[in-house]
Amino acid sequence: MVTGSEADAVAGAGAGAGALYRRVAADLREAIAAGEYGSGGRLPAEQALAAHYGVSRGTIRQALAALRANGLVTSRRGTRRVVLGTTRVQSFSELVSFTSWARSLGEEPGGRVDRIERRPATAYEREQLRLPADGEVILVLRARTLSGQPVMVERSVYPLWVGELVARIPADAVSHTEPLQEQGVVFADADHTIDLAAADADDARLLGCDLAAPLLRERRRSTDPSGAPLECSEDRYMPGTVAFTVHNSLAGSALTRRQAAP
Amino acid sequence: MVTGSEADAVAGAGAGAGALYRRVAADLREAIAAGEYGSGGRLPAEQALAAHYGVSRGTIRQALAALRANGLVTSRRGTRRVVLGTTRVQSFSELVSFTSWARSLGEEPGGRVDRIERRPATAYEREQLRLPADGEVILVLRARTLSGQPVMVERSVYPLWVGELVARIPADAVSHTEPLQEQGVVFADADHTIDLAAADADDARLLGCDLAAPLLRERRRSTDPSGAPLECSEDRYMPGTVAFTVHNSLAGSALTRRQAAP
DNA sequence: GCACCCGAGTTGTATAGCCAACCTCGGTGC
DNA sequence: GCACCGAGGTTGGCTATACAACTCGGGTGC
Structure with a gap:
């Protein structure tokens, strides 16, 4: 305007x-x-x-x-701002939620829970979810589809109080974040780590790919507005289905490179 | 304090x-x-x-x-801020420049130019670098090492005025951005797209991996403070050597998911 | 014992003003 | 024709103030 x-x-x-x-x-x-x-x-x-x-x-x-x-304009002292690109910017929900992302593209998202288990938290999970030494978690293994096509396998680990809410959601529900939101569980911040992983037996079965096939992996840790950990997830995407994009600039940025864990 | x-x-x-x-x-x-x-x-x-x-x-x-x-603290109305994590935050230069990233980790970065060619820009490159229909570019293919180990292949495409500066840098120079910076070429903004690619003949030769082996791919478009495109690069990393991390939150974020290009 | 409410504390939003640093462009001088 | 300089325009940085919206805990009333 x-x-x-x-x-x-x-x-x-x-x-x-x-x-x-x-x-x-x-x-x-x-x-x-x-x-x-x-x-x-x-x-x-x-x-x-x-x-x-x-x-x-x-x-x-x-x-x-x-x-x-968001990388739409530059900004330097002494000159008017310059338009960098016209990139459409997605809302936070389109990022954390596979469902709203897919919908915003006009695709038909789907999901099916493959397995839910309750078990003691690993050391890693205890740290990520800030749980005590004897803490337990609920693991949800879920296949996600785009227009019927299997695209991603999601391994979400929740603290019990969230996991129990998730467990009550129907197995073939399209979205998990929406019912959670309705019950007052709000995702506010997330840290993402993106690298590459080899398909294990579950991945191969759910995605229809070969064992040890290369997949794009996104590990995510989400917290609610008060900083309480809500989720600690590992998503594995079929190659060629999604890419992640990030903008950064001299004046503050959120992206970092990291040495891969051994 | x-x-x-x-x-x-x-x-x-x-x-x-x-x-x-x-x-x-x-x-x-x-x-x-x-x-x-x-x-x-x-x-x-x-x-x-x-x-x-x-x-x-x-x-x-x-x-x-x-x-x-940077994802260090939360922030909501009515309550004091809460510490989210103690993540060390890298500077912008550690992001755009492989060299300063590696150095900040105490690793020994290296680089060797494999090939430089001058050729007409493809349609994609013309759009990214905002070049006219008959625009030409300079392509630099370079292998990057960490403590002698080949880790990444960098394919950078420059507009002529930048490429000519790059071509004057010795083939085994560790850093390209530093000499460029000294000549007044400043990287200020960058857009990154991260996904997966299969190794081609050059990748296999320079990284010592098999043909078609899976690699983590980062495509990058950088601009200077005035918004002028400086570079349009495709980097391919050996699996297990680097991961990318991003933070985002409800209040504005830089990360987006994208449907992979066909 | 429990639900409710209120008030203190805290961050979000918006306004106004001031100066410094910086870029651009046009004019001047050579 | 070219280098230089300066004035005006523009963003960065900092301060001060006011009110709104929200959280949370403690006290009140039942």
Whole structure:
């Protein structure tokens, strides 16, 4: 947008997310995606945007910081911001949840629980889930499909209080995060580690690939808003079905390279 | 820190990076890494930190936003921040540059240019590097080692003005980004796509693996501070040598899942 | 003993203003 | 034609303030 002459552009953009700066950010995202400034084009100055949206410069800067973190625009002292790309940005739920990701692509996601077991936590799991020495966990092994095609095997390890909720979900439920959310279990932060793994017997059986076939592996540890560990999962994807993308920049980044564990 | 009673803790922490909030952030990072608040412990309130460091609450919030983006602390309305992890955070250069990453781990990085060619850009490269229809590029194929062991094959495609600088670097130079930086070529933003690829003849020869062996692939597009494309690279890692880690949260994230290209 | 409510503490959002650092571009001088 | 300089425009950084929204624990009332 940023074309009209009135200052109520934000109100006109609809009551999106509550915060003002989020609505401004969403509007700018749309404008960029629509190619309103072109690729490599320049954004209006902060002051101009502030005047247009009828908000303070601080609010505009908050909105622009979000766009910058997503790799949509550059940002350097002395020059107007430059459009880097028009990449559509996915919401957090599309990241943590295979289901909402698939749906946002127009694909038909599916899932089927293969096995649930309750057992003592391994040392690794105790550390990740911050459990005591005699802590127990619930492991859920689940095959995930895209339009009927098996695409990923998910091994999620939950602390008991979450696992017991998960165990009550029907085995062929498409989504697990949605029913959990309804019961007040909210995923807020996640750490991901991406590398490569060889298919074991379960993977081969559920994905229909050979034993020891190479798979793209994503290990994930999720916490709720209070920082309490909710889940510790290992997902293995069939090659050629998904890729992970990350943006980072000089001014703060979330991506790191790591030496693989032995 | 946050233990003394004086307000000049920042000055005492040494003249690190110029900006105040960066120094505060660095100091808090250290304190967290030292386990000063424990894992799952609570940080002091913003006001307390502001008083301690002798800065305004706004500056403290800037510092804390950086920690939060790196997944070190949570952040929700109504409660003090909670320490999520003590993950060491790498600088941007350790991400874009294999060399500084390896050095920060105490490993001995190496590199050897295998081949340099100048050729017309493919359609994909023209789009990524924003080149005209008859644009040309310089391709550099390079093997990278860790303590002598071949670990990664790097295929970097540069626009001519960068490629000509790269071509002047000795074939066995350890780092390419450092000499480039000295000549004013600064990497500021990068988009990464991570998936899996099969080794081709070059990979097999340089890495000593079988043809079609599975490799972890990272495709990268880097731009300079003005948003001008600098590089468009495809790196292939031997399995078990590196993993990529990412943090994301409800409040803005850089990671996305993508459907693999056909 | 239990549910409820209220209030203190804390972070989120928004505003306003100031100065420094920096980039760009046009004009000047040679 | 070329190098240099400077003015204006723009973002980065920092401060101060105010209020809203939320968490959590303790006290009250039943």
